[in-house]
Amino acid sequence: MENTPFTVERLLQLPVFKGAKVMAGHAGLTNEIYYIDSMEMPDLTGWLRPNELILTTGYSFRHEPMMLCRLLDEMHRVGGSAVGIKTRRVLQEVPGEALQKSNLYNIPLFDIPLEVPFIDMTHTVMDKILQRQAYMLREVREVNQQFTNMVLNRRTTELVVLVGHLLSCEAAVLNQDEEVESCTARFVSAAIVEKRPIQVGSRVTGYLAITRALADSEHFEQMCLDHAITVLAIEFTIRQSQQLHREREQESFLVELFSGSAHQEDLLRYRAKQLGIPAGTNQYVIVMRIHSKGEEITKLYNHYLQRINKLGAYARKGVIINDSLIVLCATAQSDAEKQKEEVSHLLAELTQKTEEIGTHFQLSVGIGGTREQLADVPESCKEAQKAIAIGQHTLPKQEVIHFHEVLVEDLLLDVSDHPVLASLTSMLIEPVVAYDKEYGTELFATLGAFLRSGGNTKRVAEELFIHRNSVLYRLERISEILQTDLNDAEVRFRLDVAMRAWKTRGADVHSIM
Incomplete structure (x- = not known):
């Protein structure tokens, strides 16, 4: 039958091989046959193939019977099937060593009937081989069709x-x-x-x-x-x-969402669900900016984006817009400190393999406040951008800044040209800055630390890495320069406002989208 492998055993059952006798290698009768060839020349190497049947009269062995052993060695090397010899024509006796190798290699060695022409045997064997191959091709074609249908469906x-x-x-x-x-x-x-x-x-x-x-x-x-x-x-x-089409749709949705051009909450929620965009009880935005002197900043942004979208699953989705990576986050948290914890955990995951990029860079991260409505997400995005813009001036050593940390500075920026602010900075800040510039002191930094610590001189000393007595001396000099009492609550309040207004000068929040 077509679906039955064409083996040496089946070969010997064919009428044309009636009377053939297996001399050795009986264990190899299950060897399949894919090719057939005849050999009458002594060249044994370079032309034998796996699963090949060799027919010969033994003419090339007539003077050197041991060449049959070499033929078996070569067939064993390539994975041949069997050897048929018309022993009674030329080679009257098969060497015992050849019979041993036939048994060792499991390559049957059989005697071919003398009266049957090679052409009849070759034709019959080729017919069986082609039938078997045609069957296999039909089977493979059917399997391939099944595979294709399954993939397409x-x-x-x-x-x-x-x-x-x-x-x-x-x-x-x-x-x-x-x-x-x-x-x-x-x-x-x-x-x-x-x-x-x-x-x-x-x-x-x-x-x-x-x-x-x-x-x-x-x-x-x-x-x-x-x-x-x-x-x-x-x-x-x-x-x-x-995936590429989906990512493009997600990117378009996020760009539209962050720009504030869409306002219908129900439609936004529906589209977000269809595209796998995070939308939960609360949403907030993270803005990340990479500062690098190298030329691989694009690679860094793409590296972060891929990891955010993969790590975030349904909780986060990001998009690169202009010079920022903007990420929409879904959360159950509404507390600013909890948000910062989530972002810090994300940054730890992101930077695990950043060294593979092979460049030095600085990262600024701004966090916007939470919003219950997707339509209000643009405001959170603006807050995150403001947190970076303001934080660069007021909290330069801090990598992650929440908008709630710069609320007062944001308010002061809205009234930055008010004459009262100009008067306060002129009276309370500029004299200290001018003194530092003239004498090379650090009174301005000391005043800032003093105001941030709520007047705790011990904390000021720890922050500036100086002795507490040095802090007290500097504060005394500031009081003399400003002709005011730093321990007075009203004075400290005015100083704090003036300091914040001074530090936010130059913060560009008007270009934020």
Whole structure:
């Protein structure tokens, strides 16, 4: 039958080989035959093929019978099937060593009937080989059609199950990170024996893993595996295209959302759900800016964006707009400190593999306040941008700044041209700055630390790394310069306002979208 492998045993059952006698190598009667050739020349190397049947009269061995041993050695090397010899024509006796090698290599050595022409044997054998190959091609074509239909109908799991059935093993499709996407029921990653890459163009996008190694003689199984990989490449191409389209839609939605051009809450929520954009009890925005002297800033932004969108799953989604990475976050928190904790945890995850980029950079992160409505997210985005712009002047050593930390400064910026502010900074700040400039002192820094600490001179000394007596001396000089009492609550309040107004000079919040 066509679906039965054409073995040496079946060969000897053909009428044309009636009377053939197996002299040695009986254990190899199950060897499959894919090719047939005759040999009458003594050249033994370079032309033999795996699963090949060799027919010979033994003419080339007539003067040197031991050459038959060399033929068996070469067939063993390439994986030949069997050797048929018309011993009664030229070679009357087969050497005992050849019989031993036939048994050792499991390559049957049989005597061919003298009266049957080679052409009749070759024709009959070729007919059987072609029938078998035609059957295999039909089977492979049918399997390939099933594979293709499953992929086009997005039934990857069924395809994997079919692969496992055809190859008699467990199978799985792995993604680019070698994580299991779909597999047969008993598949275990530790049992993987072979892993074939699935390529889209020159890029490896996944793998097809199986739990047993296929032998070279398993041609049907090898072809099935090759076709499975080919159609899975189509599946990964479809996924890649869909993912790219989805990412573009997400990007467009986020740009529109952050710009404030959409205001209908129900529609925003519906679109966010369809696109996998985070929308929870509360939403807030993170703005990240990378400051780098290198030329790889784009690579850094893309590195962060990919990790944020992957790490965040449904909790975060980011987009690069102009010179910033803007991230929408869904949270159950409304407290500013809890938000900062979430962002700090995110930054720790992001920077785990940043050294792979191979560049030095500085990061500024602004956090906007939480909003219950998606339509109000643009305000949170503005707050995050303001936190960075103001924080660069007021909190230069702080990487992560919440808008609530610069609320007063934001208010002062709105009235920055008010004459009262100008009067306060002129009376309370400019004299100290001028003194520092003239004498090379650090009274301005000391005054700032004093106001931030609420007048705690011990904390000021710790912050500035100086002795407490030095702090007291500097504060005394400031009091003399300003002709005022720093311990007076009203004076300290005015000084604090003036200091904040002075530090926010130059903060560009008017260009924020």
